Amino acid sequence: MVTVTLRNIVKARNGFRLKIDELIVENGEFLTLLGPSGCGKTTTLRMIAGFERPDRGEILFDGRPVNDLPPYERNIGIVFQDYALFPHMTVFKNVAFGLEMKGLPKSEIERKVRWALEIVGLTGLENRYPEQLSGGQQQRVALARALVVEPEVLLLDEPLSNLDAKIRERLRGEIRRIQRELGITTIYVTHDQEEAMAISDRIAVMNVGRVEQVGKPLELYYRPETEFVARFLGLSNILELEAENGRACLNELCFDVGRSGRVRIFFRPESVYIMKGDTAEVLDYELLPGRIRLKLGIGDRVILAERFLDELPFSVEEMPERVDVRVRSFSVLGQ
Amino acid sequence: MKLGRGYLILTVPLAFLVIFFYVPLVSIIKTGLWEDGFTLRYIASVIQNDYHRRVILFTIAQALGSTLLTVALGLPGAYLFAKYDFPGKRVIRAVLTVPFVMPSVMVALGYILLFGKSGIVTDLIGRDPGILYSWKGILLAHAFYNFPIVIRMVSSLWQRVNPHYEEAALSLGARGFSLFWRVTLPLISPAIFASAMLTFVFSFLSFSIPLIIGGYRYATIEVDIFTAIMTLLDFKTGSALAIIQILLSMAFMYAYLRSLDAYARREEQRVFRKPIPFRRGDWLSLRGLATALYSLIVFIFIVSPLLAVIYDSLRFNGHWSLEWYRRIFSTEYNPMFGLTTLDAIRNSLLFGLATVVLSITVALPIAYALHRWDFRGKRLFDILAMLPLASSPITLGLGYIKTFHGTPLYYTAWIIVAAHTVIAYPFVLRAVSTGLKKIKPNIFEAALSLGAREWKAFLRVELPLVLGSLVVGAIFAFAMSIAELGATYMLAKPEYTTMSVAIYKFLGARQFGSASALSVLLMAVSTAGFLIIERIGEEVW
Ligand SMILES: Nc1ncnc2c1ncn2[C@@H]1O[C@H](COP(=O)(O)OP(=O)(O)OP(=O)(O)O)[C@@H](O)[C@H]1O
Ligand SMILES: [Mg+2]
Numbered sequence: 067m068v069t070v071t072l073r074n075i076v077k078a079r080n081g082f083r084l085k086i087d088e089l090i091v092e093n094g095e096f097l098t099l100l101g102p103s104g105c106g107k108t109t110t111l112r113m114i115a116g117f118e119r120p121d122r123g124e125i126l127f128d129g130r131p132v133n134d135l136p137p138y139e140r141n142i143g144i145v146f147q148d149y150a151l152f153p154h155m156t157v158f159k160n161v162a163f164g165l166e167m168k169g170l171p172k173s174e175i176e177r178k179v180r181w182a183l184e185i186v187g188l189t190g191l192e193n194r195y196p197e198q199l200s201g202g203q204q205q206r207v208a209l210a211r212a213l214v215v216e217p218e219v220l221l222l223d224e225p226l227s228n229l230d231a232k233i234r235e236r237l238r239g240e241i242r243r244i245q246r247e248l249g250i251t252t253i254y255v256t257h258d259q260e261e262a263m264a265i266s267d268r269i270a271v272m273n274v275g276r277v278e279q280v281g282k283p284l285e286l287y288y289r290p291e292t293e294f295v296a297r298f299l300g301l302s303n304i305l306e307l308e309a310e311n312g313r314a315c316l317n318e319l320c321f322d323v324g325r326s327g328r329v330r331i332f333f334r335p336e337s338v339y340i341m342k343g344d345t346a347e348v349l350d351y352e353l354l355p356g357r358i359r360l361k362l363g364i365g366d367r368v369i370l371a372e373r374f375l376d377e378l379p380f381s382v383e384e385m386p387e388r389v390d391v392r393v394r395s396f397s398v399l400g401q
Numbered sequence: 402m403k404l405g406r407g408y409l410i411l412t413v414p415l416a417f418l419v420i421f422f423y424v425p426l427v428s429i430i431k432t433g434l435w436e437d438g439f440t441l442r443y444i445a446s447v448i449q450n451d452y453h454r455r456v457i458l459f460t461i462a463q464a465l466g467s468t469l470l471t472v473a474l475g476l477p478g479a480y481l482f483a484k485y486d487f488p489g490k491r492v493i494r495a496v497l498t499v500p501f502v503m504p505s506v507m508v509a510l511g512y513i514l515l516f517g518k519s520g521i522v523t524d525l526i527g528r529d530p531g532i533l534y535s536w537k538g539i540l541l542a543h544a545f546y547n548f549p550i551v552i553r554m555v556s557s558l559w560q561r562v563n564p565h566y567e568e569a570a571l572s573l574g575a576r577g578f579s580l581f582w583r584v585t586l587p588l589i590s591p592a593i594f595a596s597a598m599l600t601f602v603f604s605f606l607s608f609s610i611p612l613i614i615g616g617y618r619y620a621t622i623e624v625d626i627f628t629a630i631m632t633l634l635d636f637k638t639g640s641a642l643a644i645i646q647i648l649l650s651m652a653f654m655y656a657y658l659r660s661l662d663a664y665a666r667r668e669e670q671r672v673f674r675k676p677i678p679f680r681r682g683d684w685l686s687l688r689g690l691a692t693a694l695y696s697l698i699v700f701i702f703i704v705s706p707l708l709a710v711i712y713d714s715l716r717f718n719g720h721w722s723l724e725w726y727r728r729i730f731s732t733e734y735n736p737m738f739g740l741t742t743l744d745a746i747r748n749s750l751l752f753g754l755a756t757v758v759l760s761i762t763v764a765l766p767i768a769y770a771l772h773r774w775d776f777r778g779k780r781l782f783d784i785l786a787m788l789p790l791a792s793s794p795i796t797l798g799l800g801y802i803k804t805f806h807g808t809p810l811y812y813t814a815w816i817i818v819a820a821h822t823v824i825a826y827p828f829v830l831r832a833v834s835t836g837l838k839k840i841k842p843n844i845f846e847a848a849l850s851l852g853a854r855e856w857k858a859f860l861r862v863e864l865p866l867v868l869g870s871l872v873v874g875a876i877f878a879f880a881m882s883i884a885e886l887g888a889t890y891m892l893a894k895p896e897y898t899t900m901s902v903a904i905y906k907f908l909g910a911r912q913f914g915s916a917s918a919l920s921v922l923l924m925a926v927s928t929a930g931f932l933i934i935e936r937i938g939e940e941v942w
Pocket of ligand 2: 107108109223
């Protein structure tokens with residue numbers, strides 16, 4: 067397995083410009099590229115695969131530059147959104163393809179194909195053609211085909227986005243399990259933040275051609291550095307306040323920010339705790355399964371709070387007009 | 402992608418095209434435009450000459466007329482095929498493929514047997530219907546060949562018209578004719594236009610049909626060139642005519658290719674609606690009667706020349722007999738050419754198969770280059786590779802005579818195969834290129850990521866996926882070679898007489914019985930060739 071490094075990458079094409087100063091995917095790590103449509107995730111992945119060349123900068127596998135290597139010499143495995151199974155080959159032939167390209171003997175090929183199909187749970191379907199498989203099964207074949215050549219890097223471009231929600235959740239768990247078992251360096255592309263959080267060691271959040279922040283899922287979730295990252299990963303409260311003597315206050319709700327001047331304070335709705343009191347006005351609320359989401363007015367600002375129902379100090383039927391709030395954890399956003 | 406020495410695969414195709422298409426083309430241009438320096442004398446004298454001018458205008462007019470007739474005949478069929486499932490649909494569909502295996506000499510013969518002085522129809526109605534040796538026969542024969550194409554292309558697109566468009570229009574109050582005119586027609590027009598353009602080009606370059614059933618009064622440019630060279634030995638006039646023909650057909654061909662692109666884009670839509678099945682009671686409705694009537698007309702239209710030829714081949718001196726078949730296989734009654742019919746069959750088959758092989762050899766590397774590489778001048782290369790489509794067999798024959806006369810190639814079998822290949826290979830190229838375009842690029846990239854080099858990915862993944870298209874192209878090439886008359890007639894010495902040429906010679910000697918018997922054999926051979934190629938295609942897959 068290898069460490070993948072992208073350094074000073076620039077890739078421009080009609081109007082769009084991708085720029086990545088540095089992105090390191092550690093040996094055996096599962097890194098997800100997360101971002102909205104058109105931000106450059108696929109382009110990044112395709113450069114790592116070797117389908118496209120960066121205009122500038124270097125891509126390194128374990129310190130070796132691979133810019134000049136064609137895809138077939140990079141020892142990668144890739145899984146596409148639409149699977150790209152060879153329609154004229156059976157499941158067995160599809161999975162065997164990469165091994166045949168390596169010129170392995172027949173018995174060896176047979177053994178490895180069995181192994182790969184077993185890993186993805188498809189034993190028994192060897193002789194089917196892709197069109198005779200369900201979407202989920204096709205996805206497993208694609209995964210087996212990519213894994214069987216024992217690639218040093220596994221690349222997956224929105225592999226689950228054509229599947230329905232239930233299967234998506236199950237398959238992502240399996241992808242994660244297999245990746246852990248094989249310890250393979252993996253780069254995964256998605257625009258679904260929940261999927262990214264569930265599956266990744268680290269996430270790189272991308273926004274129009276840039277990497278905004280790289281970090282562990284919870285780190286990004288609770289301590290985003292930019293408003294974009296904050297909002298992309300979930301519901302956010304962002305308050306722009308004037309700080310004096312290291313404290314920024316909205317009426318009685320104060321934050322120790324350790325500096326002065328204008329600051330932007332971020333916290334998640336679930337960091338807001340509710341108590342009996344009268345700091346905030348209950349403007350509205352919404353019931354979710356087992357939880358409640360409240361819209362609270364403090365001064366001229368509105369913040370969101372989200373709690374499990376049984377955490378409330380009162381029952382929903384007796385919702386008071388005003389409550390007290392406390393914010394347990396927050397971060398200060400950069401500009 | 403890096404090219405490296407990849408360009409080398411283009412060596413054979415390029416050499417072939419240069420030697421067997423561009424050099425002859427240049428020699429025609431030189432003959433027509435050069436005499437102690439550049440001159441427009443011959444072009445001008447052709448245009449000023451009443452006869453030649455009339456020929457040129459007639460060629461365009463009959464192509465236009467053929468196209469209108471073809472579309473008018475094909476559209477109702479396209480509608481029926483797209484909308485309904487009716488009993489007998491499969492039979493009609495099968496019948497519609499008959500023109501494809503019927504060489505044009507055979508259709509011309511069929512028309513002579515039907516509409517000639519002692520023809521079947523003439524006898525039946527008691528007077529000459531005035532179809533033979535007139536423009537009517539030409540239009541009818543051109544429609545015969547092309548209206549199945551109109552039905553196929555238009556109905557294929559019609560089926561894909563999203564019913565929601567029409568439903569939306571219905572809900573907005575459009576119905577009947579206005580619905581068709583305002584909503585449906587614009588949606589299917591790319592198919593109508595593309596098939597009409599194809600018909601037009603086909604009719605514009607048509608040779609055997611006007612030659613045999615048009616007579617001298619209704620000659621096309623193609624026939625005019627042929628006469629100029631073969632009877633009058635006037636190469637200057639022939640070349641001038643050829644230059645005019647090439648210029649016109651290049652313009653038409655361009656329009657055709659453009660319309661085909663538009664059609665292909667529309668066809669990619671995946672909506673597909675199921676035809677409505679006919680119920681028993683439907684036959685008594687107006688729609689049912691119209692369907693029955695149309696099917697009957699199609700059936701008679703297509704089957705009658707075929708039946709006429711078969712019938713004639715089996716009638717000898719007013720009774721049923723295999724005498725004509727006996728005669729074509731015996732040398733004594735066979736003064737037309739120095740060999741036996743078996744030799745002609747063998748020649749046709751060999752030329753056909755060689756043409757298939759050579760066409761693929763030329764077309765495949767070009768298709769690969771156009772598909773895989775981006776290079777400067779790619780568009781120009783594409784056009785230059787497709788240009789043979791705008792040339793005609795007679796022009797090619799003329800160019801070959803000018804170019805190869807006196808070289809060891811002249812009068813060989815190779816030169817005939819080369820001519821057939823130039824005529825046929827664009828169809829193989831087109832078929833393969835279209836097939837390659839339909840493959841998602843991901844498939845190729847997946848192969849690369851699994852360690853396949855570009856050419857291996859092509860051979861193992863992309864080529865198998867376009868095998869169907871390749872087989873279709875090969876069948877086309879085979880059919881064109883087998884049916885080809887003009888170039889073969891001009892270039893073949895007696896030993897290389899093909900079945901088509903032999904039939905034409907029998908016709909010239911007014912030995913209709915022998916011509917019929919040989920035509921039936923030709924059709925059998927061509928059908929067999931078809932089935933074989935299709936079979937091979939399936940097995941390789
Ligand atoms: N082949 C191409 N030619 C030109 N521009 C392209 C091409 N492919 C993508 N782009 C542009 O590059 C930008 C980044 O595209 P990319 O496919 O990398 O986005 P993405 O993050 O993968 O988006 P998505 O989530 O929609 O797949 C987009 O603005 C897109 O329009
Ligand atoms: Mg993408």
